[in-house]
Amino acid sequence: MHSCYFCANDIKKGVGIIYIKKDGTILYFCSSKCRKNSLKLKREGRRVKWTKSAKAFKVKI
Numbered sequence: 001m002h003s004c005y006f007c008a009n010d011i012k013k014g015v016g017i018i019y020i021k022k023d024g025t026i027l028y029f030c031s032s033k034c035r036k037n038s039l040k041l042k043r044e045g046r047r048v049k050w051t052k053s054a055k056a057f058k059v060k061i
Contacts, residue, residue, distance in 0.1 A: 006034035006043075007051035 002011050005027040017035055019027040029035040037043045046057040 002028040004028060004030040004034050004045075006030075006038040006045040006053075007048075008045065008053035008056070 004011055006029060009030050011028055011030045017029040045051045045053045048054055
């Protein structure tokens with residue numbers, strides 16, 4: 001099982017989007033919302049309030 005590159009949620013088998021960059025890096029996304037925020041809008045998951053990774057980052061500070 002993989003986790004989403006943007007929001008760090010677990011992705012179930014058969015669900016989600018795999019994005020492969022030109023350099024061969026593989027990015028897994030749970031939804032198009034995460035894909036658009038990451039690739040199109042150039043946002044970081046830890047700085048967006050609704051993501052699981054932002055909540056974990058906030059606790060560490």
